[in-house]
Amino acid sequence: MNKHLDIAILGAGTAGLNALGQVRRHSKNFLLIDGAAEDKLGTTCARVGCMPSKAMIHIAEQFHARRKFKKLGIEGGDELSIDSAAVMERVQDVRDILVDRVLSNTIDKMGEKFLNEFAHFADHHTLQLGDQTVGFDHCIIATGSRPVVPEAWQSLGDQILTTDSFFEQEDLPASMAVIGLGVIGLELGQALSQLGVNVTGVDTLTTIAGLKDPEINRCAIDLIQKEFPLILGQTAQLEKAGDLIRVTAGDHRFTVERVLVSIGRRSNIDRVGLENLGIQLDDHGLPAYDIHTMALKEAPHIFLAGDVNVDTPILHEASYEGKIAGHNAGTGSLSKFKRYVPLHITFSEPNICQVGQSLDQLDESRIVIGTFSMGPHGRALVMSNNRGLIHLYADKEQGTLLGACMVAPRAEHLAHLIAWCLEQNLGLSDMLRFPFYHPVFEEALQGAIRDALGKTTLVHAIPAELTPL
Amino acid sequence: MNKHLDIAILGAGTAGLNALGQVRRHSKNFLLIDGAAEDKLGTTCARVGCMPSKAMIHIAEQFHARRKFKKLGIEGGDELSIDSAAVMERVQDVRDILVDRVLSNTIDKMGEKFLNEFAHFADHHTLQLGDQTVGFDHCIIATGSRPVVPEAWQSLGDQILTTDSFFEQEDLPASMAVIGLGVIGLELGQALSQLGVNVTGVDTLTTIAGLKDPEINRCAIDLIQKEFPLILGQTAQLEKAGDLIRVTAGDHRFTVERVLVSIGRRSNIDRVGLENLGIQLDDHGLPAYDIHTMALKEAPHIFLAGDVNVDTPILHEASYEGKIAGHNAGTGSLSKFKRYVPLHITFSEPNICQVGQSLDQLDESRIVIGTFSMGPHGRALVMSNNRGLIHLYADKEQGTLLGACMVAPRAEHLAHLIAWCLEQNLGLSDMLRFPFYHPVFEEALQGAIRDALGKTTLVHAIPAELTPL
Numbered sequence: 022m023n024k025h026l027d028i029a030i031l032g033a034g035t036a037g038l039n040a041l042g043q044v045r046r047h048s049k050n051f052l053l054i055d056g057a058a059e060d061k062l063g064t065t066c067a068r069v070g071c072m073p074s075k076a077m078i079h080i081a082e083q084f085h086a087r088r089k090f091k092k093l094g095i096e097g098g099d100e101l102s103i104d105s106a107a108v109m110e111r112v113q114d115v116r117d118i119l120v121d122r123v124l125s126n127t128i129d130k131m132g133e134k135f136l137n138e139f140a141h142f143a144d145h146h147t148l149q150l151g152d153q154t155v156g157f158d159h160c161i162i163a164t165g166s167r168p169v170v171p172e173a174w175q176s177l178g179d180q181i182l183t184t185d186s187f188f189e190q191e192d193l194p195a196s197m198a199v200i201g202l203g204v205i206g207l208e209l210g211q212a213l214s215q216l217g218v219n220v221t222g223v224d225t226l227t228t229i230a231g232l233k234d235p236e237i238n239r240c241a242i243d244l245i246q247k248e249f250p251l252i253l254g255q256t257a258q259l260e261k262a263g264d265l266i267r268v269t270a271g272d273h274r275f276t277v278e279r280v281l282v283s284i285g286r287r288s289n290i291d292r293v294g295l296e297n298l299g300i301q302l303d304d305h306g307l308p309a310y311d312i313h314t315m316a317l318k319e320a321p322h323i324f325l326a327g328d329v330n331v332d333t334p335i336l337h338e339a340s341y342e343g344k345i346a347g348h349n350a351g352t353g354s355l356s357k358f359k360r361y362v363p364l365h366i367t368f369s370e371p372n373i374c375q376v377g378q379s380l381d382q383l384d385e386s387r388i389v390i391g392t393f394s395m396g397p398h399g400r401a402l403v404m405s406n407n408r409g410l411i412h413l414y415a416d417k418e419q420g421t422l423l424g425a426c427m428v429a430p431r432a433e434h435l436a437h438l439i440a441w442c443l444e445q446n447l448g449l450s451d452m453l454r455f456p457f458y459h460p461v462f463e464e465a466l467q468g469a470i471r472d473a474l475g476k477t478t479l480v481h482a483i484p485a486e487l488t489p490l
Numbered sequence: 491m492n493k494h495l496d497i498a499i500l501g502a503g504t505a506g507l508n509a510l511g512q513v514r515r516h517s518k519n520f521l522l523i524d525g526a527a528e529d530k531l532g533t534t535c536a537r538v539g540c541m542p543s544k545a546m547i548h549i550a551e552q553f554h555a556r557r558k559f560k561k562l563g564i565e566g567g568d569e570l571s572i573d574s575a576a577v578m579e580r581v582q583d584v585r586d587i588l589v590d591r592v593l594s595n596t597i598d599k600m601g602e603k604f605l606n607e608f609a610h611f612a613d614h615h616t617l618q619l620g621d622q623t624v625g626f627d628h629c630i631i632a633t634g635s636r637p638v639v640p641e642a643w644q645s646l647g648d649q650i651l652t653t654d655s656f657f658e659q660e661d662l663p664a665s666m667a668v669i670g671l672g673v674i675g676l677e678l679g680q681a682l683s684q685l686g687v688n689v690t691g692v693d694t695l696t697t698i699a700g701l702k703d704p705e706i707n708r709c710a711i712d713l714i715q716k717e718f719p720l721i722l723g724q725t726a727q728l729e730k731a732g733d734l735i736r737v738t739a740g741d742h743r744f745t746v747e748r749v750l751v752s753i754g755r756r757s758n759i760d761r762v763g764l765e766n767l768g769i770q771l772d773d774h775g776l777p778a779y780d781i782h783t784m785a786l787k788e789a790p791h792i793f794l795a796g797d798v799n800v801d802t803p804i805l806h807e808a809s810y811e812g813k814i815a816g817h818n819a820g821t822g823s824l825s826k827f828k829r830y831v832p833l834h835i836t837f838s839e840p841n842i843c844q845v846g847q848s849l850d851q852l853d854e855s856r857i858v859i860g861t862f863s864m865g866p867h868g869r870a871l872v873m874s875n876n877r878g879l880i881h882l883y884a885d886k887e888q889g890t891l892l893g894a895c896m897v898a899p900r901a902e903h904l905a906h907l908i909a910w911c912l913e914q915n916l917g918l919s920d921m922l923r924f925p926f927y928h929p930v931f932e933e934a935l936q937g938a939i940r941d942a943l944g945k946t947t948l949v950h951a952i953p954a955e956l957t958p959l
Contacts, residue, residue: 094576107563434903
């Protein structure tokens, strides 16, 4: 054995880099290890996730806005067009800036503390790294995930895209099927449609964006379908049809130039040799772990952080998990940390958000649902963006806020207010006593709170919106 | 005397209508009284304030966005143009929808409970309403305010505009001076400039938007001045110059087609005959009142709510004051209510916000200033909108949040998060433990919190962003 480390961090993504930040406070004897090719390094977020998708969404929204120009007194909107190579170049430029920033602040500065190798567990305290073996006291597995593509589709060639390949495209196709309407499929499907691509969305589920509230789901589907068709509750079959791909989904049958497969991601846990540890693995190859310490239950000197554990694969959670794992590995402790209130945002237009408990987790006989429809909302109206619906869930007797589900413009911001109130176990009356400026989107939340409060059994001697001194 | 009322409400604006909502819970013997001509009824907000200005800002932002189209891969942006009559028509249409909604939900339904008359106090319990006198137990004065135009400029004719006349214009002028760069002057000045009007801003102050933080003020001026020139620290003189108006401000001398005067608003208190009550009035004609009960100190059966009292003339405050006054008048009590944490938003691009205590109210030796510059912010970068600066003020030893000053995109939303935290006396560490999604503008706030926390004398045994279970 050449070397023995205090801590080995596998994976230089968001979770691994956040772990690194904590590890460094406690040890100098660590390695950050990632086997990705040089042009694949950088976080999933910056290279193939959050950032390039938001860059494309921004362009799409700017172009899409032209449809309302005439009504606003702006002439010439019909003459606008898309240079699809320039769009992809812009997306790639922005991505490169953000990837370079990640790398230059981390790996590029690390010298020998970073090792560009794939790591494999040889035993509970030994990693195989290429042809060398390295011992370790603690190890953080943060090797992320990869897009799922069904076996049968892998032979169809480079017309089948995932987020790994999508952002490398040099132009936009004339037509595209988006298979899987979770966050990624919806965000990119809508953006492509707004950019003029003939998009069709397909999902085996009858819900989109993981929505658990049927009314919000219905509203979201109605709004998205105004822009491009969704085939829901049908499983897609793909086959070659000359230069095109034929999609069959229930009674629907159509051909497209390319297909974006966004049916989920699977953990890269299968690539680290966990089977050599002799611990129990589930059907997905994942070991049991504690979400409050991030340690494996059967091997608590090894931690699992970020998308590799498949639980809540969202950046702010990956970052938090990395910090927990890094802190515990660095200090050699198993401190338990509270996890965030659930917070999910789909950056479609309107935004789709779920915060706190979802409707399927609640006993509907014990809650009230505060409702606000965006139609009459002043600010949204003047911005020609007054479509959407907000549902707030609260305890019927206590008025405690429990969760929210929304499809509404700027709901990403309302979701933060709601999440922060949930973190503090606030009640509807508490929230109603906070200031809401005018005219702001937050007043839509105020409307939903008022509606919810009116449905509780709470009785207010003085008006709920006034705070006695 | 024809009639004796429990409660008379003078003014059917935001404060008066909110008072009405409370009064109705306790009495049927009230009148809502407003002497405005039929085409001037409706709130200041809906008719000449928040709403038409936001409608114009929205159009201006949509048109202004074309300057970045080329970079994004959108062709034809240079060919877009403004139909200025259509712009004004759109603004007026939106305004009419919102005014009609206010009226149809209130006055239109009130029958004899609404009286279209100017009211004048005859004595402590009597109002003169046209040729009838009406007695009252309690009275709420909510008669609002009007734009100030210096005497010398009133003779210059209809080229001198205020918000009262501005939104009635049928087209946009080629050139305009905006005198007074508070919220209204900045919002409309920037919108007009973005719509192609040759705008020059003038203010006697060297600050804009009422900013009290010199660095944020500097940053805001730099950003606004990229769009149109600001002449600061100079008093404007106006005179006729043929068909134009000549503006002289210090060494600057130029002519414009029209002038928007936005140097402030004065209370309409001078029009209700308060001098007949024999109570002490200040230099502005205002009686002393308690901001927690809204009652006059020398005549506590009379209340002063909304812009008429000149203190914090902002809709959400006017609304709250109306509710307090209505509750106290309705119940015949003088209950004291807590007032909101200060919250000020200028809907310029980027937004300018002041929340909580301002820098001039704080002892700089006892605070830290957390800073975040928008330049490297990921989401702002992909949206080509990464200009701005955030300052957070917090107690140096305790880390308690004290206030914030910002010029940043989407800061209107961050301002709500900050205000709600201030309402609860939260500390920087509390805020840092709440979830921040990715990639969102809220992460700019997170950056400022981190920076502020690092400058406090607080020592963290465990990472500040982790919450022990």
